[in-house]
Amino acid sequence: MSKETAIASADGAPVFTGAQAQPSETSTSHSVQPLPEEFYTPFLSDVAKARKPSPIRGLFPLEKKPGVLSLLAGKPSGSMFPFTSVTFGTRDPTNPDREYKLDVAPDLLGQGLQYGGTDGIPPAVEWLTMLQETEHKRNRNEGWRVSVTAGSQDAIYKAVTSMVNPGDSIFVEKPVYAGVIPMFQSLHCEMIEIETDSHGILSSSLRQALENWPAGKPKPKILYTVPYGCNPTGMTATLERRLEVLELARQHNFMIFEDDPYYYLYFGTAPRIPSYFTLEAQTGPDVGRVLRFDSFSKILSAGVRLGFATGPAALLKAMDSHTASANLQASSFVQAVIVTLLSDWGYEGFKKHTENVSAFYREKRDVFENAMRRHLDGLAEWETPQAGMFFWFKLLLGQGENDDSQELVRTKAYENGVLALPGTVFLPNGARTAYVRASFSLLEEHDVDEALRRLGETIRKERGA
Numbered sequence: 001m002s003k004e005t006a007i008a009s010a011d012g013a014p015v016f017t018g019a020q021a022q023p024s025e026t027s028t029s030h031s032v033q034p035l036p037e038e039f040y041t042p043f044l045s046d047v048a049k050a051r052k053p054s055p056i057r058g059l060f061p062l063e064k065k066p067g068v069l070s071l072l073a074g075k076p077s078g079s080m081f082p083f084t085s086v087t088f089g090t091r092d093p094t095n096p097d098r099e100y101k102l103d104v105a106p107d108l109l110g111q112g113l114q115y116g117g118t119d120g121i122p123p124a125v126e127w128l129t130m131l132q133e134t135e136h137k138r139n140r141n142e143g144w145r146v147s148v149t150a151g152s153q154d155a156i157y158k159a160v161t162s163m164v165n166p167g168d169s170i171f172v173e174k175p176v177y178a179g180v181i182p183m184f185q186s187l188h189c190e191m192i193e194i195e196t197d198s199h200g201i202l203s204s205s206l207r208q209a210l211e212n213w214p215a216g217k218p219k220p221k222i223l224y225t226v227p228y229g230c231n232p233t234g235m236t237a238t239l240e241r242r243l244e245v246l247e248l249a250r251q252h253n254f255m256i257f258e259d260d261p262y263y264y265l266y267f268g269t270a271p272r273i274p275s276y277f278t279l280e281a282q283t284g285p286d287v288g289r290v291l292r293f294d295s296f297s298k299i300l301s302a303g304v305r306l307g308f309a310t311g312p313a314a315l316l317k318a319m320d321s322h323t324a325s326a327n328l329q330a331s332s333f334v335q336a337v338i339v340t341l342l343s344d345w346g347y348e349g350f351k352k353h354t355e356n357v358s359a360f361y362r363e364k365r366d367v368f369e370n371a372m373r374r375h376l377d378g379l380a381e382w383e384t385p386q387a388g389m390f391f392w393f394k395l396l397l398g399q400g401e402n403d404d405s406q407e408l409v410r411t412k413a414y415e416n417g418v419l420a421l422p423g424t425v426f427l428p429n430g431a432r433t434a435y436v437r438a439s440f441s442l443l444e445e446h447d448v449d450e451a452l453r454r455l456g457e458t459i460r461k462e463r464g465a
Contacts, residue, residue: 037313042221043163044162045164047162048318048321053324057324085106094352096356118147120148124335127342128146129145129146138278145310148307151306152294154305155293158326159257159291162321170220170223172193174196175233175435177232180224192220193429197235199237200235203244203245206245222254222257223256225257227242227275228387228388229386229390231262231389232437234392236268242279246289247283255291262298263387264298264354264357264358265298265357266386267359288311291310291315294308294310300338306334358387361441365384371449372452375455375456379459379463380393390438391437392435393436393438397459397462404424408462413454413458420455421436423435
């Protein structure tokens with residue numbers, strides 16, 4: 001292990017540095033050191049620091065002491081809830097043609113019908129903690145924990161407001177998921193765009209921004225990235241790029257917001273690349289610079305609105321405090337249903353299900369790309385995505401650097417009966433771009449072929465104008 005030293009960043013936060021490490025084949029969690037709780041104080045926003053614990057929810061744990069008769073919470077009596085049982089059907093991950101019924105256990109249903117913990121009902125928190133330990137090769141004694149949220153978007157928003165002050169500078173990959181742009185804009189943040197390519201974040205772009213940062217101006221505290229099947233580009237960051245970003249995070253003291261809703265939608269032929277959450281423990285010497293966001297929307301149901309955040313306990317505490325004063329908790333009922341399903345499947349069944357999901361989207365990708373070759377050859381350029389649900393392609397409109405997809409996609413293509421997203425909505429500065437994002441998740445093969453035929457026809461008319 002390299003010798004660790006501490007220096008101060010421009011905003012006064014301690015920075016722990018060491019020589020760049022390479023990942024081991026297995027977790028080195030026995031030798032890594034969690035960053036202390038006080039390390040995160042400079043990372044918290046003024047709002048998070050000022051927020052007081054919930055006067056009621058903060059005392060909920062005291063109810064668990066044996067023999068205590070609680071008059072604390074204004075919980076309604078479960079005896080008056082009309083739901084007496086819940087049964088639902090599901091498919092067997094090992095045999096998708098087989099459907100069977102599951103009953104939510106009475107005790108679990110009781111938890112699901114009542115107010116629950118801010119971070120989730122205990123069975124959900126425990127199952128998800130086990131999942132992160134197993135999938136990402138982390139031990140729960142490394143200073144991290146899990147918090148259940150109302151979808152990953154909910155978690156990201158609360159993380160942002162817990163760590164970012166109005167006017168702060170933040171790093172975002174370019175292009176970036178359009179759903180986070182309004183969050184940062186509402187805080188009047190300065191979004192520093194970090195260039196990407198088909199291999200992920202260009203560490204040279206990030207390093208240049210950091211090394212040329214104005215003296216006396218606080219450096220960004222966070223880097224936001226979608227490393228698997230990025231929305232919109234479909235790129236999956238390589239191991240080399242991830243290691244370089246992690247090293248820069250240690251050197252310059254910023255947190256990595258690892259937004260990974262497409263993690264389980266990886267369908268590449270190469271072995272899966274470890275997450276940032278995994279790699280920080282494998283490279284050491286310390287852990288606690290990754291805040292990870294997972295979602296069930298792409299693998300179980302988008303409508304359940306259930307996700308979870310994983311990361312340093314100090315940051316999740318700040319996020320939970322926001323939840324306690326906003327929406328109290330993620331739905332206990334939905335958690336009870338999902339836990340019933342996951343407990344029946346076990347980790348291996350869950351893993352098999354996600355493999356089935358990724359195989360489905362691989363077939364959808366192939367259908368879409370075959371149609372692109374038929375109808376957009378010579379009219380667009382693209383890289384083949386290895387994860388996710390999107391193609392990111394550049395229209396060749398014949399005007400070189402002046403090519404712009406905005407008018408063609410929003411008006412002319414739409415008038416011709418096909419709809420996609422112009423790339424400008426994914427650029428924080430709203431710059432013009434020839435790129436377009438198209439989703440391949442829903443349309444059947446004949447509709448895909450017709451949609452891309454119409455788009456190709458529109459492009460040809462534009463080029464001939």
